[in-house]
Amino acid sequence: MVPSRRDTFVQLSETLSTQSSSRTLTDSPRTQRTQHGVSSTCSVFQPGEGCFECCIKCLGGVPYASLVATILCFSGVALFCGCGHVALTGTVTMVENHFSRVTSDHATLTNVVQILQYIIYGIACFFFLYGIILLAEGFYTTSAVKEMHSEFKTTVCGRCISAMFVFLTYILGLGWLGIFGFSAVPVFLFYNMWTACGAMKSPIANLTSVDNICVDVRQYGIIPWNAIPGKACGSTLSAICNTSEFYLSYHLYIVACAGAGATVIALIHYLMILAANWAYLKGLCQQTHAYQDIKTRDDQELQDVQSRSKEGLNSYS
Numbered sequence: 623m624v625p626s627r628r629d630t631f632v633q634l635s636e637t638l639s640t641q642s643s644s645r646t647l648t649d650s651p652r653t654q655r656t657q658h659g660v661s662s663t664c665s666v667f668q669p670g671e672g673c674f675e676c677c678i679k680c681l682g683g684v685p686y687a688s689l690v691a692t693i694l695c696f697s698g699v700a701l702f703c704g705c706g707h708v709a710l711t712g713t714v715t716m717v718e719n720h721f722s723r724v725t726s727d728h729a730t731l732t733n734v735v736q737i738l739q740y741i742i743y744g745i746a747c748f749f750f751l752y753g754i755i756l757l758a759e760g761f762y763t764t765s766a767v768k769e770m771h772s773e774f775k776t777t778v779c780g781r782c783i784s785a786m787f788v789f790l791t792y793i794l795g796l797g798w799l800g801i802f803g804f805s806a807v808p809v810f811l812f813y814n815m816w817t818a819c820g821a822m823k824s825p826i827a828n829l830t831s832v833d834n835i836c837v838d839v840r841q842y843g844i845i846p847w848n849a850i851p852g853k854a855c856g857s858t859l860s861a862i863c864n865t866s867e868f869y870l871s872y873h874l875y876i877v878a879c880a881g882a883g884a885t886v887i888a889l890i891h892y893l894m895i896l897a898a899n900w901a902y903l904k905g906l907c908q909q910t911h912a913y914q915d916i917k918t919r920d921d922q923e924l925q926d927v928q929s930r931s932k933e934g935l936n937s938y939s
Contacts, residue, residue: 687895688760692753695888699753701881703746705874706805710735712871713808720854720862721839727849749885752794756892759787763899784900791896795889802882809879811842812872819863822856832856 714728714735722728763784815837822832838853839845845852854862862868 685757685760685763685895687891688757691888691891691895692757692760694884694891695749695753698881698884698886698888699746699749702801702805702878702885703742703881705881706878707739707742709808709871709874709878710738712867712874716862716865716867716871717839717845719867720858721852722845722849724850727845731844756787756791756896759784759899760895763902781900784896788893788896788900791889791893795886795893798882798886798889802879802886805875805879805882808875809872811839812868812875815859815863815868816872819860822860832860835859 714732717728717731722731818835818837822835833856836853836855837859840847840849840852
């Protein structure tokens with residue numbers, strides 16, 4: 623028996639209604655946007671999962687690249703700030719005891735050292751907070767974490783914050799390059815003294831007068847030219863090299879310089895991570911807009927077909 627046109631329209635209407643309901647069920651659990659990316663509606667802990675599965679899922683959400691960069695940054699800043707603070711104090715003590723016995727001659731050096739120590743306090747506090755913020759940024763831009771949360775949308779503000787972190791980290795990286803170069807200056811000065819002390823112990827020094835081997839710190843601008851004595855020669859220089867202030871300050875300056883270099887590497891690492899996350903979010907946003915446009919067009923076409931089918935049924939009823 624050949625079906626009538628009315629039966630055909632009824633079957634078509636039922637088919638479209640079924641497709642519409644199944645499409646709604648299919649699209650409802652789709653991924654939704656977080657402030658920094660996409661996340662699905664699946665919860666963190668699914669029923670029936672054991673402790674091991676939950677631990678694996680949580681470990682999958684750890685941004686290991688950001689974590690390594692944070693540990694390296696904290697270590698570098700701690701080494702630079704701690705060792706640099708103690709080394710500066712030892713330098714002032716050594717200058718006061720051996721190169722400038724008049725307080726007014728090294729007053730400027732003392733003030734500069736105090737200012738540098740306050741700057742060190744500020745650097746330590748700032749990078750402690752900044753490292754935590756960048757680590758949190760890494761958590762929220764990790765794809766595994768984005769699959770654990772939902773009911774948020776990508777915003778222009780979130781992408782602007784990511785871009786701001788990229789720019790700020792780039793500026794801080796340039797600043798730490800300057801700090802790294804600046805921290806190498808005292809290492810060079812102490813290395814010259816260390817070399818002069820080693821020259822007095824060499825066999826070649828026995829052929830000449832040891833008193834001719836001198837170190838004049840006034841030529842480095844640390845103290846003025848009228849400072850007394852201003853330089854150390856022979857046995858006096860050897861005694862200075864054997865003091866704990868010189869030995870400790872020299873090696874602490876080396877460690878501080880290494881800490882500054884580690885911080886530069888950490889900031890470069892951060893910069894790569896942030897740039898990759900920003901590019902990922904930008905591409906993800908474009909994909910979201912494309913998906914929403916396609917979904918809107920499909921819904922509109924589906925509504926048009928349903929409306930035409932209803933009009934056809936009404937015309938035959």
